[in-house]
Amino acid sequence: MLIKKPDDIRSGEITDENLYLNRRNFIRAAVLAGTTTATTLLYRKLATPSREKPKVDPATSSGASGYFTPEGEAATGFDDITNYNNFYEFSTSKEAVAIKAKNFVTQPWTVDVSGLVHRPKTFDLDDLLKLAPLEDRVYRLRCVEAWSMVIPWLGFPLGKLLEQVQPLSGAKFVKFMTLLDPQRMPNQRGDVLPWPYVEGLRLDEAMHPLTILAGGLYGKMLPPQNGAPLRLVVPWKYGFKSIKSIVQIVLTDKQPNATWSAYAPDEYGFYSNVNPSVSHPRWSQATERRIGEWGRRDTLMFNGYGDQVAHLYSGMDLKSNY
Numbered sequence: 013m014l015i016k017k018p019d020d021i022r023s024g025e026i027t028d029e030n031l032y033l034n035r036r037n038f039i040r041a042a043v044l045a046g047t048t049t050a051t052t053l054l055y056r057k058l059a060t061p062s063r064e065k066p067k068v069d070p071a072t073s074s075g076a077s078g079y080f081t082p083e084g085e086a087a088t089g090f091d092d093i094t095n096y097n098n099f100y101e102f103s104t105s106k107e108a109v110a111i112k113a114k115n116f117v118t119q120p121w122t123v124d125v126s127g128l129v130h131r132p133k134t135f136d137l138d139d140l141l142k143l144a145p146l147e148d149r150v151y152r153l154r155c156v157e158a159w160s161m162v163i164p165w166l167g168f169p170l171g172k173l174l175e176q177v178q179p180l181s182g183a184k185f186v187k188f189m190t191l192l193d194p195q196r197m198p199n200q201r202g203d204v205l206p207w208p209y210v211e212g213l214r215l216d217e218a219m220h221p222l223t224i225l226a227g228g229l230y231g232k233m234l235p236p237q238n239g240a241p242l243r244l245v246v247p248w249k250y251g252f253k254s255i256k257s258i259v260q261i262v263l264t265d266k267q268p269n270a271t272w273s274a275y276a277p278d279e280y281g282f283y284s285n286v287n288p289s290v291s292h293p294r295w296s297q298a299t300e301r302r303i304g305e306w307g308r309r310d311t312l313m314f315n316g317y318g319d320q321v322a323h324l325y326s327g328m329d330l331k332s333n334y
């Protein structure tokens with residue numbers, strides 16, 4: 013992936029997480045007032061009191077508040093989250109993605125779930141958003157390029173969707189695909205990557221309660237540049253695993269040929285768990301640049317989610333299974 017020099021980064025407002033949480037009602041009201049479009053369900057969910065107390069499993073929650081919140085870390089500002097993006101279907105320039113994706117049409121939208129399942133189904137967006145209450149999940153996002161953010165997502169566990177289709181016992185992996193439509197995603201006319209963008213997880217990683225499908229951030233609908241209308245978020249893995257604008261999910265018995273690991277297998281492994289002690293061949297992963305902050309921070313093993321996910325890899329050599 014292209015690495016930007018530090019001075020390419022716009023400085024942005026850092027919004028304190030508590031401030032964000034306190035002003036959710038205000039944002040929700042603004043969203044509700046500002047739209048009458050077809051994705052009424054998401055808006056209805058945004059207005060539902062059940063969102064005030066997200067349904068999270070206290071056994072796996074990392075924050076005392078009941079949110080999956082990185083303690084003592086501020087959420088990255090909305091402007092930075094939505095103007096510094098990797099989304100190669102629109103542009104390889106992080107600063108250009110928001111402009112190029114501005115008019116991306118995401119309605120109607122369906123997600124087809126098939127493969128080794130008892131009940132394959134094509135879900136439309138409203139079906140998906142009915143599956144589970146939308147939850148606030150404030151997660152670190154660590155890009156393999158050694159920058160990071162803290163993003164307040166709005167989403168639901170991927171496991172809720174997988175339960176619906178009932179995986180067969182032979183299903184071991186989950187493969188995800190982004191929309192392929194060069195009319196709507198103009199950079200797909202070029203060959204910077206093989207299209208469509210593909211990602212994959214082991215089934216147990218996909219079923220882990222931290223793994224979500226996000227349809228919003230900062231209490232608003234997901235903007236196109238962040239992967240509208242629905243994207244994966246796997247917070248303990250490098251950001252490229254969190255595939256955007258998903259249209260297809262296939263359960264399979266074979267490890268999927270994911271885009272970046274097929275493109276440069278020595279640089280981007282299938283697992284791509286955040287690991288400060290395994291360097292990328294061209295740079296160290298020991299530290300990271302938190303967007304909106306000065307200096308660098310130490311990178312945390314599994315991006316700080318080790319107490320919840322390390323057991324998934326017990327007995328595995330994480331240096332060769334990078």
Ligand code: MTE
Binds near residue numbers: 256
């Ligand atoms: N998904 C698709 N379809 N195309 C992409 O180029 N980039 C990935 C990931 N998902 C990408 C993608 C990378 S490298 C990162 S770091 C994150 O999206 C960035 O997500 P963000 O722009 O919401 O911060």
